[in-house]
Amino acid sequence: MPVLRFDNVSKLYSGGQQALSDVSFAVEAGEMLFVTGRSGAGKSTLLKLIHLAERASRGAVLFEERNLARVRGGGIAAHRRKIGVVYQNHQLLMDRSVSDNVALPLVLRGMKRVEIGKRVRSILDRLGLAARARALPSQLSAGEQQRVGIARAVIAEPVLLVADEPSGNLDPALSAEIMALLAALSERGTGVLVASHDLGLVKRMRKRVLVLDQGRLVDDIAPEDLIDE
Known part of the structure; x- marks a missing residue:
C-alpha cells in the first residue's frame, strides 16, 4: 500500500496562478525519491499539500489511503505528527x-x-x-x-519525511553527506521525498525522480534510467 498518493491533483491559487495541474504519482513505504524542476515548477506547492499547509483545488491527496480533504480541525495536527519536514533554512x-x-x-x-x-x-x-x-x-x-x-x-x-531543498545552502561535500543521511532513513522504512533543483546531485543519488514543469508532471524516471551528464 502506498504511503502517499496524488490522484490528478491540481492547485489553483486565488490570484489565478496554476501551481499544479493533474499530477499523479505514488510513494511506497521506505521509498526515497526526488521531485525536481525549475524555480516555480510547483515543487514547494506539492510539499505543502502533503503537510496540509495548502489544500488541493481538484483531485485527491491520499496519505495512508486517507483523503486529506477530509482532515480538518484537530486532525491536521495528528496528520502532521506522521510527517517529518526538513527545511532549507533549518527553522x-x-x-x-x-x-x-x-x-x-x-x-x-x-x-x-x-x-x-x-x-x-x-x-x-x-x-x-x-x-x-x-x-x-x-x-x-x-x-x-x-x-x-x-x-x-x-x-x-514519521511515516514520511519531506525535505525542501535540504542541501541548497551547503557545499557539495556536505550536500552528499545530508543525502546519505536521508537515504539511510529510507532504508529503515521511512518514505523520503526530496525537492531539489540540483540535477547533478539528484542523478548521483540513483533514486526515482519526478520532473515538474510549470505545474505538470512531465517525467517519472526510474533509477536505472538516470544517465550521468
Whole structure:
C-alpha cells in the first residue's frame, strides 16, 4: 500500500496562478525519491499539500489511503505528527540548545521526559551530533544545523519525511553527506521525498525522480534510467 498518493491533483491559487495541474504519482513505504524542476515548477506547492499547509483545488491527496480533504480541525495536527519536514533554512529555535530543538516534537506529544532524553541522545549520536547537544544553533556550522533539522524531523519516527531543498545552502561535500543521511532513513522504512533543483546531485543519488514543469508532471524516471551528464 502506498504511503502517499496524488490522484490528478491540481492547485489553483486565488490570484489565478496554476501551481499544479493533474499530477499523479505514488510513494511506497521506505521509498526515497526526488521531485525536481525549475524555480516555480510547483515543487514547494506539492510539499505543502502533503503537510496540509495548502489544500488541493481538484483531485485527491491520499496519505495512508486517507483523503486529506477530509482532515480538518484537530486532525491536521495528528496528520502532521506522521510527517517529518526538513527545511532549507533549518527553522531552528535560536535560543534553545540542540537537544531542546530536537526534543520539541516529543515534548508536543506529551512524552515522558526520561523517554525523550533517551531518544534525543540516540538520534544525536546517530547523526554525529552528540558532542553538540548543549550548543546553541548559532554555534554550529551550516551542515551541523541541517543535521539538527533532520534529527528533529525524524525523532518522532514519521511515516514520511519531506525535505525542501535540504542541501541548497551547503557545499557539495556536505550536500552528499545530508543525502546519505536521508537515504539511510529510507532504508529503515521511512518514505523520503526530496525537492531539489540540483540535477547533478539528484542523478548521483540513483533514486526515482519526478520532473515538474510549470505545474505538470512531465517525467517519472526510474533509477536505472538516470544517465550521468
